[in-house]
Amino acid sequence: MYGIGIIGLGVMGRRFIQGLRANPDFRLVAGYDPAPVETDVPRAASVQDLLADPAIDCIYIATPPATHEDLVAAVVGAGKAVFCEKPLTADPESARRCLETVARSGVPAAVNFPFATAPASLRMKELVETGALGDDLTAHLTLRFRTWPRGWQQGAAGWLAGPEQGGFTREVVSHFVFLAGRLFGPGELTEARIERGPLGSETRMNAVLQFARCRMTIDAAVEGEAEEFNRFEVKGSRDSAVMSEWYRLTHSGGNIEPARADGHQIAEFAKLLGGQESRLATVREAAGVVDIVEGILARTSQETV
Numbered sequence: 001m002y003g004i005g006i007i008g009l010g011v012m013g014r015r016f017i018q019g020l021r022a023n024p025d026f027r028l029v030a031g032y033d034p035a036p037v038e039t040d041v042p043r044a045a046s047v048q049d050l051l052a053d054p055a056i057d058c059i060y061i062a063t064p065p066a067t068h069e070d071l072v073a074a075v076v077g078a079g080k081a082v083f084c085e086k087p088l089t090a091d092p093e094s095a096r097r098c099l100e101t102v103a104r105s106g107v108p109a110a111v112n113f114p115f116a117t118a119p120a121s122l123r124m125k126e127l128v129e130t131g132a133l134g135d136d137l138t139a140h141l142t143l144r145f146r147t148w149p150r151g152w153q154q155g156a157a158g159w160l161a162g163p164e165q166g167g168f169t170r171e172v173v174s175h176f177v178f179l180a181g182r183l184f185g186p187g188e189l190t191e192a193r194i195e196r197g198p199l200g201s202e203t204r205m206n207a208v209l210q211f212a213r214c215r216m217t218i219d220a221a222v223e224g225e226a227e228e229f230n231r232f233e234v235k236g237s238r239d240s241a242v243m244s245e246w247y248r249l250t251h252s253g254g255n256i257e258p259a260r261a262d263g264h265q266i267a268e269f270a271k272l273l274g275g276q277e278s279r280l281a282t283v284r285e286a287a288g289v290v291d292i293v294e295g296i297l298a299r300t301s302q303e304t305v
Contacts, residue, residue, distance in 0.1 A: 001027050002273055005050040005080075007071060008062030009033035009041065010156055012085055016060055016112075017041060019262035025270035029055050047071070051078040058083065058108070058273060064156070065090045066165045072098050076105035083269050084111050087174045087293065088286035090165040095290035102283045108272045110280035113289075115179040117264035117279050120249035120256045124234065127241050127251060128183050128213075134238030137184065137213055141176050143168065143220035144229040148201065151227060163200035163297075168220060170293055176218075176232055177209070177289045178281060183234070185212030186288070189295040197222070207296050 002025060006013050009031050017039075020026045031041040032050055044050045050059060051074060058081035061071050065087050075082040082102070088111055089095045102109040115121040127133050148168055149160040160166040181187055191208040204221040214234070232243040241251040249256040265280065272278040 001025060002057045002270065003027050003029045003053075003055040005029050005044065005053065005056040005059045006031035006041070006062060007033075007047055007050065007059060008085070009035075009037040009039050010062065011152065013060070013062035014039060015262065016062060016266075019266045022263060023266045023270065026266065029053060047074065051075065051080065056080060058269075060112075061085055064159045064165055065170065066159075069094045069098050072109070073101045076102055076107045076109065079105075079107060081108040081273055082110075083280075084109070084283075084286075086111050086113050086178075086281075086286060086289075087170050088283065088290050090170060090290075090294070092287075092291050092294050095287040099283050099287045109283050110269065110272055110278065111283060111286035112265060113175060113178040113281040113286070114261035114265055115175055115182070116261075116281045117268055118247050118261035119259060119264075120243050120247045121179055121182070123249050123251075123256055124179075124241055124243060125183055127239075127253075128234065132239060132253065133234060133236030133241060135236060137215075137234060137236045139180060139184070139214050139216040139232065139234045141173070141216065141218045141220070142229070142231045143172060143218075144224045144226060145222045146225060146227050148203070148222045161199050161201055163196070163202075167201035167297070168222070169194075169202055169205055169296055172230070173205070173218060173220060173296075174289050174293050177292050178285065179232070180209065180211055180214070180216050181285060181288060183211075184214040184216075187211035187216070187292060189292050189299065192296045192299045194297070202297070205296065209292065 030044040032044040059075045061084045149157045194202045195204040197203040207218040209216040247258040268278045268280045
């Protein structure tokens with residue numbers, strides 16, 4: 001059994017705790033958050049207390065992205081494995097430094113992109129790799145949000161609403177950029193345009209990405225009445241498949257109903273700690289996502305609407 005500590009006891013940290021308690025491979029030792037969060041998790045007085053605790057083998061980082069570089073360095077410097085929330089960072093150079101730090105340390109490390117293990121995305125990968133969809137693949141992502149941040153994220157609105165480390169491109173589009181990399185190989189940004197609201201974060205974003213096996217277009221905006229809408233369609237010469245509601249897959253060969261990937265992620269983290277092959281997103285993959293996402297945000301116009 002692995003002892004685990006958590007840095008950040010907000011929505012993501014508490015959600016992760018639920019999954020941990022269902023997995024016999026882990027024992028939750030303690031958590032730290034500078035805010036007075038209501039939780040039944042034993043509270044550490046500081047990050048340093050978590051790092052110094054010999055009962056803790058690994059640490060899950062569930063804090064805003066601007067804090068990740070320093071925390072990843074501190075965790076691996078203490079010889080503990082790290083599972084970091086996405087995005088890895090909000091800056092490509094910072095992401096590369098994270099990658100170098102982890103590579104030098106040699107400790108197990110991964111980034112929490114749930115599409116790495118979700119049944120719908122694994123099935124989509126199978127459809128692409130077996131040729132079931134055919135050739136000449138194209139992909140299109142549509143995202144809509146009634147408000148940004150979303151209603152359930154209002155507790156973190158202080159950073160999620162701003163352009164420095166928030167916005168839906170980092171928070172949501174990054175998931176699908178990771179998935180596209182898993183499906184289609186290396187990718188790069190070819191076109192992008194953005195409109196920004198009064199707080200500076202994006203209200204509309206359009207982009208084109210070129211992957212080794214597919215051209216992907218993105219149409220995302222804060223508009224409409226739905227709390228959140230997401231649809232990721234992959235078309236080929238033979239067939240098409242759609243992922244929606246995050247974890248639903250619709251395909252002529254059979255559908256997959258939505259199911260969260262938290263438990264799969266935690267099970268794969270146990271494999272990683274045990275020295276086994278793991279499906280989890282690597283730090284290198286996550287750094288590649290940062291390159292594309294921050295490229296979108298850097299290359300677009302600064303129009304205020």
